[in-house]
Amino acid sequence: MVAxxxxxxxxxxxxxxxxxxxxxxxxxxxxxxxxxxxIFALAVLGLNLLMGFAGQVSLGHAGFFGIGxxxxxxGPTHWGIPxxxxxxxxxxxxxxxxxxxxxxxxxxxxxxxxxxxxxxxxLIAMVLTNEAQLTGGPDGMPVPRLDLFGWxxxxxxxxxWVSGVTLAIAAWLAANLLDSPTGRALRAIHDxxxxxxxxxxxxxxxxxxxxxxSAVYGAxxxxxxxxxxxxxxxxxxxxxxxxxxxxxxxxGGLGSILGSVVGATLLVVLPQALTVFHDYEHIVLGLIMIVxxxxxRAGIVPSLAALAVRRKP
Amino acid sequence: MGTLHVAAxxxxxxxxxxxxxxxxxxxxxxxxxxxxxxxxxxxxxxEKKTLxxxxxDINAKGGINGQQIKLFVYDDGGxxxxxxxxxxxxxxxxxxxxxxxxxxxxxxxxIIPLAEEAKTxxxxxAGAVQAVYPxxxxxxxxxxxDLMACEKIxxxxxxxxxxxxxxxxxxxxxxxxMHDQCKTVTTKYGIDVLHEETYGPRDxxxxxxxxxxxxxxxxxxxxxxxxxxGPAIVTRNYRQLGITVPLYESHGVGSKQYIDLAGAAAxxxxxxxxxxxxxxKLPDNDPQKKVVVDYKKTYEAxxxxxxxxxxxxxxxxxxxxxxxxKRAGSADKAKVRNEIEKTRGFMGTGxxxxxxxxxxxxxxxxxxxxxxxxNGDWTLVQ
Numbered sequence: 001m002v003a004x005x006x007x008x009x010x011x012x013x014x015x016x017x018x019x020x021x022x023x024x025x026x027x028x029x030x031x032x033x034x035x036x037x038x039i040f041a042l043a044v045l046g047l048n049l050l051m052g053f054a055g056q057v058s059l060g061h062a063g064f065f066g067i068g069x070x071x072x073x074x075g076p077t078h079w080g081i082p083x084x085x086x087x088x089x090x091x092x093x094x095x096x097x098x099x100x101x102x103x104x105x106x107x108x109x110x111x112x113x114x115x116x117x118x119x120x121x122x123l124i125a126m127v128l129t130n131e132a133q134l135t136g137g138p139d140g141m142p143v144p145r146l147d148l149f150g151w152x153x154x155x156x157x158x159x160x161w162v163s164g165v166t167l168a169i170a171a172w173l174a175a176n177l178l179d180s181p182t183g184r185a186l187r188a189i190h191d192x193x194x195x196x197x198x199x200x201x202x203x204x205x206x207x208x209x210x211x212x213x214s215a216v217y218g219a220x221x222x223x224x225x226x227x228x229x230x231x232x233x234x235x236x237x238x239x240x241x242x243x244x245x246x247x248x249x250x251x252g253g254l255g256s257i258l259g260s261v262v263g264a265t266l267l268v269v270l271p272q273a274l275t276v277f278h279d280y281e282h283i284v285l286g287l288i289m290i291v292x293x294x295x296x297r298a299g300i301v302p303s304l305a306a307l308a309v310r311r312k313p
Numbered sequence: 314m315g316t317l318h319v320a321a322x323x324x325x326x327x328x329x330x331x332x333x334x335x336x337x338x339x340x341x342x343x344x345x346x347x348x349x350x351x352x353x354x355x356x357x358x359x360e361k362k363t364l365x366x367x368x369x370d371i372n373a374k375g376g377i378n379g380q381q382i383k384l385f386v387y388d389d390g391g392x393x394x395x396x397x398x399x400x401x402x403x404x405x406x407x408x409x410x411x412x413x414x415x416x417x418x419x420x421x422x423x424i425i426p427l428a429e430e431a432k433t434x435x436x437x438x439a440g441a442v443q444a445v446y447p448x449x450x451x452x453x454x455x456x457x458x459d460l461m462a463c464e465k466i467x468x469x470x471x472x473x474x475x476x477x478x479x480x481x482x483x484x485x486x487x488x489x490x491m492h493d494q495c496k497t498v499t500t501k502y503g504i505d506v507l508h509e510e511t512y513g514p515r516d517x518x519x520x521x522x523x524x525x526x527x528x529x530x531x532x533x534x535x536x537x538x539x540x541x542x543g544p545a546i547v548t549r550n551y552r553q554l555g556i557t558v559p560l561y562e563s564h565g566v567g568s569k570q571y572i573d574l575a576g577a578a579a580x581x582x583x584x585x586x587x588x589x590x591x592x593x594k595l596p597d598n599d600p601q602k603k604v605v606v607d608y609k610k611t612y613e614a615x616x617x618x619x620x621x622x623x624x625x626x627x628x629x630x631x632x633x634x635x636x637x638x639k640r641a642g643s644a645d646k647a648k649v650r651n652e653i654e655k656t657r658g659f660m661g662t663g664x665x666x667x668x669x670x671x672x673x674x675x676x677x678x679x680x681x682x683x684x685x686x687x688n689g690d691w692t693l694v695q
Contacts (some may be wrong), residue, residue, distance in 0.1 A: 029405035032398060130484060138486030139418045139441060140393065156401075225394065230426060233393050233419045271395070272402070275387055282350065 007175045010258035010301075014171055018164040031156035033272060038163035039224045041264035042170055044248045045257060046217025049174060051246070052255030053186040054210035055193075056106070057114040060121020061218050061245045064094040066128060066237020068219030069226035073143040074134055083146045087223040091216045098215030099208065106207040109193070113211070121242050128234040140233030143226045159228045166224070170217060171257050177213075186210060190255065218245075251292060253299025262300050266292075340383040341376070341410055341644045343368070343634070344403030346424060347438075348416035351391035357416040359612075359624030360438060361386060364413065366615050367631055377638045385409060389420055396420035400427045410644035413630050415439050416623075418486065425452050434637075434650045436630040438623070441490045445674045453653055453673045455629040456622075457587070457663055457680045459491035459538070460498065462564045465585035465681040466536055467495075467502035469694070475533040475559065477505045479526040481547060483539035485514040487565050491538035507532055512543060519543075519550045527556050534558050540565035545574035552578040559583065564681065567622060572689055583694065585681040587622045589662050591691050604660050625662030633659055633666065 018038075025031055047061050071090025075081035081089065097120075105116045128135050135141060146153040153162060177183050185206045188196040197203055226232045235241070244267060252263025270288065274281040296303035345364055348357035368384045376382055385407045389396035396415065403409045404427055412428055412435040415421030421439035428435035428451045436453045437444055445454040470476065482492040488511075499506055508529045510522035526535060535558060537547050544566045551560055562571070562584040572579050588595060592605040608628050609620045636659065637652035638644055656675060659666040664680025683694040 027405045029401045032401050036394075036398065132489060137489050139422070139443075139490065142422070229394055229397055229423065231393055231397075231419075231423050235392055235419070236394075272398070281388075 007178060007257055011171045011175045014258060014261060015168045018168055028156040031160045033269060035156055035159045035163050035228060037265045037268045038167045039221050040248065040268055041261040042167050043218045043221035044245055044260040044264050045170055045174060046214035047245050048249045048254065048260045050210045050214040051249055053190050054207045055190045056207055057111060058117040058214065059114050059242055060117035062237050062241035063121035063124035064215040064218035065222035065241065066124055067094045068222030069232045069236045070128060070135060072223045072226050073141050073232045076144045078134065083144060083227065084148060090223050091219040094215040094219035095212045098212045102208045102211040106211065107204045121239060125234050125237045128237055138234060140231055143230050143232055146227045163224055174257055182206060182209060250299060251289065253301040256299065256301040259299050259301035339380055341380045341638065342383045342407060344385040344407055344409035344412050346387050346389050346396050346399045346414040348391040348420060349388040353391040353417045356623045359621045360416060360627040362616050363612060363624040363627040364631060367628065371635060377635055378642060391417060393419045393423040397423040397427065400424040404431045404433060410646060411634055411649060413634065418444055425449065428452060433646055434653055436634055438626045438630065442494060448671060448673050451650055455663055456626040457676050460494040461676065461678060461681060462585045463491060463495040464498055465678055465683060466561050467498060467504050468678065469583065469683050470504060470534055471502050476503055477507050477531050477533045478536055479508040479529060479532045480506055480536050481510040481512065481522055481526065483514055483543045484511050485540060487540035488538045491563055495538060514541065514543060517546065519547050520554065523550050523554050523556065527554055532558060534561060536561045538563045542574060545571055548575040548582060549578045572686060579686045582686045584684055586684050587625065587663055588682055589620060589622050589625045591682060591684060591693055594693060601660060605662050608662050629661030629663050632661065
């Protein structure tokens, strides 16, 4: 119950930040950074449901991200599907793929899903690179702008609100889910698979639910990034991006909704902030990540929360 | 750790000083987004070094119109999304007067819309044709296109009366793009492509594809659009199979590494390349000789690394921009853009540049030299 309250408070805090942030952001550049944070946080939030609660790792999450991104690029360009419908189709396609991959594999114990998703992610990136007549090949393709009821969504400001509101809703949904029987089952699985199965929890089913949900979150985030940038390349679905997502989730804190946002914020903002170090920025970035992982082992948000609780008399 | 502290301290000091000078007098601000690290660092790294080297040189000589250049260089790691973020930052935050940005075609395509929207002159360093055609008002480009490389090859084929060819191309960005461009000009040069094969960028044997080509009757020459180690393997397999018709490589193999990898098999291979590759071998009356020899010497002396054509593209871009700013008498964006468009007879490392409102590249086929490999070294085909 306490955990649930904390989660709710976290979501409220997030909503307030999204609402008030525009008051202090000085230029479109900062709006772009904030939008990127929201988009990546959305993908990481999905991944965190899988990693933090179902205890499974996906090393090909950028594959789902890429499916969403290319859905809004290919759909409107080649088949005349409106962008918003392509976005939904992309999310459904990613969910279906996750279902097909996850259903047989999640019946097994251990990290088989990590290996399967690793292969899946590489395959998706390969298809996107090689099916050039459809996807534009290695140089990528332009993405038509999103039209919503006659309103053309472009520029950093509108996208700040679209991605911010989506993130808030996604976080609220995730918080609700965790407070539902499904969420309690997922947390039980995370604590002990044996105990959970003794209590009659269908492990495979709940893990599959989390995996499909995380794929859908990832695809929506991918579609947003493609629409926001107006351009997609196979790098969107690349292995490095998958690793970036996992790093964001681990750094921010597994099993923490706010942690997903904090992790995404750090890894989006740091490369911008560290440009003052010129040629040494990568070294500094690596050092900062190591320091965080050494001193805040459970991830930033959960470690700090635990610290705060311990300090209380 | 020690160097890191020093670096951090140095960075902070530069920041403080930079702040102080901005207040003191006006500066020309030039922004660059380059892929200095990551998979495209072979492009971005020499570009970055060239840029920093020559900007320091120009500043030491008094700058442009009496104003010092303040340079902003960001590394996008080859990621178009990151390139767009840094591009936005240069325009919105650093408020640069001009952009020298985009090492790859993908990162360039992410930056062009920003420059167009902010009405800021942009000179990019992408290879593919779409980075400059259709012409956009604020976007310019210095590297020759893959289309031109292909035309150069076809021109040579026509001269030797070899019109029936086979193609074997890589499926990477470079090979794919060049292959497609080649196909657009076959009729213009009266070339018949009898057979086509492809290979993946990491394939280690191309014998099956080449056997198919060998079995095809009437092939008079083979063209290989490709980049990296692939063409070297193609060349080796080519000789192993005893194929005797001439082999043409692309400008993508224009480094000594190709000759080292292909070894004796590279004898007799022809390829189009920028003059920079054969700087010292150019005849003394060649108008381009001075600029390429100077750039090569300067770059190699300062960095201790062999010169590459990619750094040369940055040299050309910077010099075109600086000339335009001098002619404009200020860093006013619209004036500078107009002056870049009026660039005529500029002698760069990539060739003679003649820009016009319908051509924001300004190079013709003379930018490429046809080379043949003889005795393990490049020689000019006369």
